[in-house]
Amino acid sequence: MFEYKDFLIETDKFALNIGPSHPATHGVLxxxxxxxxxxxxxxxxxxxxxxxxxxxxxxxRTYHQAETITDRMDYVSGASNNLGYILAVEKLCxxxxxxxxxxxxxxxxxxxxxxxxxxxxxxxxxxxxALTEFLYCFRERELILDIIETVTGARMTPSFYxxxxxxxxxxxxxxxxxxxxxxxxxxxxxxxxxxxxxxxIWLERTKNLGxxxxxxxxxxxxxxxxxxGSGIKYDVRKANPYSSYEDFDFEIPTGETGDVYDRxxxxxxxxxxxxxxxxxxxxxxxxxxxxxxxxxxxxxxxPKKRALTTMEGMISLFKYGIEGIKPPKGEVYVSIENPxxxxxxxxxxxxxxxxxRMRVRPPSFCNISALNIMVKGHMVADLIAIMxxxxxxxxxxxx
Amino acid sequence: xxxxxxLGDNIITTSLDKIVSWGxxxxxxxxxxxxxxxxxxxxxxxxSRYDFDRLGLIFRSSPRQADLIIVSGRVSYKMAPMVxxxxxxxxxPKWVIAMGDCxxxxxxFNVYSIVQGVDRIIPVDVYIPxxxxxxxxxxYGITKLQEKIEKGTLKHxxxxxxxx
Numbered sequence: 001m002f003e004y005k006d007f008l009i010e011t012d013k014f015a016l017n018i019g020p021s022h023p024a025t026h027g028v029l030x031x032x033x034x035x036x037x038x039x040x041x042x043x044x045x046x047x048x049x050x051x052x053x054x055x056x057x058x059x060x061r062t063y064h065q066a067e068t069i070t071d072r073m074d075y076v077s078g079a080s081n082n083l084g085y086i087l088a089v090e091k092l093c094x095x096x097x098x099x100x101x102x103x104x105x106x107x108x109x110x111x112x113x114x115x116x117x118x119x120x121x122x123x124x125x126x127x128x129x130a131l132t133e134f135l136y137c138f139r140e141r142e143l144i145l146d147i148i149e150t151v152t153g154a155r156m157t158p159s160f161y162x163x164x165x166x167x168x169x170x171x172x173x174x175x176x177x178x179x180x181x182x183x184x185x186x187x188x189x190x191x192x193x194x195x196x197x198x199x200x201i202w203l204e205r206t207k208n209l210g211x212x213x214x215x216x217x218x219x220x221x222x223x224x225x226x227x228x229g230s231g232i233k234y235d236v237r238k239a240n241p242y243s244s245y246e247d248f249d250f251e252i253p254t255g256e257t258g259d260v261y262d263r264x265x266x267x268x269x270x271x272x273x274x275x276x277x278x279x280x281x282x283x284x285x286x287x288x289x290x291x292x293x294x295x296x297x298x299x300x301x302x303p304k305k306r307a308l309t310t311m312e313g314m315i316s317l318f319k320y321g322i323e324g325i326k327p328p329k330g331e332v333y334v335s336i337e338n339p340x341x342x343x344x345x346x347x348x349x350x351x352x353x354x355x356x357r358m359r360v361r362p363p364s365f366c367n368i369s370a371l372n373i374m375v376k377g378h379m380v381a382d383l384i385a386i387m388x389x390x391x392x393x394x395x396x397x398x399x
Numbered sequence: 400x401x402x403x404x405x406l407g408d409n410i411i412t413t414s415l416d417k418i419v420s421w422g423x424x425x426x427x428x429x430x431x432x433x434x435x436x437x438x439x440x441x442x443x444x445x446x447s448r449y450d451f452d453r454l455g456l457i458f459r460s461s462p463r464q465a466d467l468i469i470v471s472g473r474v475s476y477k478m479a480p481m482v483x484x485x486x487x488x489x490x491x492p493k494w495v496i497a498m499g500d501c502x503x504x505x506x507x508f509n510v511y512s513i514v515q516g517v518d519r520i521i522p523v524d525v526y527i528p529x530x531x532x533x534x535x536x537x538x539y540g541i542t543k544l545q546e547k548i549e550k551g552t553l554k555h556x557x558x559x560x561x562x563x
Contacts, residue, residue: 020478020481021432021462021481021485023431023460027433027434027435027438028433028434028478028481048475048477049475049477049478049481050434050435050472050473050475050478051475051477051512052473052475052508052510052512052513053508053510053511053512053513056510057508057510068507069507072435072436072507075435075436075439075531076439119439119442122442122446123442134446135446135447136447138442138443138446138447138448139446139447139448141443141446142443142446142447142448155440155531155533156436156439156440156531157436157530157531394435395435395436398475
């Protein structure tokens with residue numbers, strides 16, 4: 001007589017290697033997956049394929065030169081990374097930027113957040129088979145990059161901030177372009193949502209997938225939309241406001257279950273909130289200086305006009321170019337809300353013109369650690385959906 | 400391809416050369432192979448404003464179906480064997496574009512972990528400067544590569560070897 005268990009096929013576990021060159025790993029992530037049939041038993045991310053030794057490299061650059069490295073760290077949201085870095089250096093020097101510079105920084109950082117979420121949505125949707133979404137998202141991303149380019153001169157790597165302000169004053173054209181963008185963008189978000197939010201295929205492929213509970217999310221030190229998708233209302237912009245974020249009125253969107261779909265909804269809503277911040281900032285930008293040179297002449301470069309027309313301005317600009325700024329001895333930690341989560345900079349100064357140590361707390365690096373418990377028990381095809389929903393950027397993971 | 404080796408250079412083979420080169424020129428299929436910042440700009444070129452497809456470029460997910468590899472970003476020593484492997488998996492004829500400063504020469508990152516130019520491991524046809532290059536720059540690089548392909552022949556040529 002046969003019993004039921006005799007008909008079951010016994011399967012061995014086997015290893016599947018995904019990446020580092022795989023179209024859906026968003027860069028050079030390699031995941032070593034252990035499979036039982038089609039079920040993921042264990043998924044181990046192997047990182048380091050883009051290691052650029054940026055933290056070490058920053059120790060041989062002056063404070064302003066090292067800013068350019070932070071662009072290449074999280075290359076989809078350059079202006080946001082620059083903000084974290086420059087706030088850390090400003091705290092080290094005890095410098096405060098004028099209100100106008102802070103507002104322009106907020107506008108740039110929030111524009112970058114939208115463009116970063118657009119890249120995420122585009123690639124995530126392509127991974128799950130929605131190619132149209134890619135074309136839609138990149139269409140609007142180009143508009144944002146145009147705005148960033150008008151004021152900073154670069155598309156992805158602005159390096160526009162200086163200690164105590166901005167490199168140049170933001171001109172009228174920048175604000176006009178931003179205003180026209182604010183006008184058209186809300187209906188574009190509805191357009192993205194029309195394709196996905198109630199789409200049967202999208203729901204099937206994202207709902208109840210990669211669930212991470214609020215407790216686990218905290219234990220794994222998740223931040224950003226990955227944490228908020230699990231229902232925790234933590235945002236550095238609200239919890240510990242920097243760069244005049246306390247002036248703006250905005251909500252922190254949160255999810256309920258912490259699945260892939262919730263993280264998607266959180267990011268879509270975050271784009272709307274960012275737009276709200278931008279529109280408040282554009283309307284309320286104060287007039288005045290864009291560099292606090294008068295208050296802190298020992299750390300802040302002189303405004304361009306002063307440097308070209310006055311003798312002492314010229315001398316001090318030359319001095320900053322040759323020697324760099326020399327913050328007092330000390331160490332600081334500053335964290336900001338990057339599109340991916342909490343981005344922290346820990347800077348140590350020994351009083352010289354070069355940072356003694358720059359340590360970065362990258363959000364992607366911490367978020368990727370939770371990948372294993374998110375994918376356990378799911379199909380191997382869902383691994384791609386889950387991996388995409390965490391929004392990992394390998395430039396930031398490996399640094 | 401075979402037959403032209405027996406016929407030598409005459410009107411038939413050179414005419415065939417022209418036709419085939421023209422065909423190759425307008426159907427370059429790049430491999431979906433992104434490394435760092437430049438990969439985002441590479442994606443942008445495929446998107447609506449710049450529209451790669453009008454030049455006949457379609458991204459292929461498998462290197463076996465591709466004949467162009469755009470090395471888009473910094474190549475670390477850990478990644479270098481994989482870049483070489485992807486290149487080796489591509490069928491002949493194949494071309495390489497080093498996109499951006501990092502892929503061309505190491506660029507900004509003269510550090511212990513970055514290969515100082517991808518031409519140390521695979522032969523490069525077109526170098527595109529910029530950090531990252533604008534999408535227009537990549538399109539210009541593609542047109543330069545098309546000019547190069549146009550002058551190519553059918554004769555079987557071993558890909559250039561790196562003597563290092």
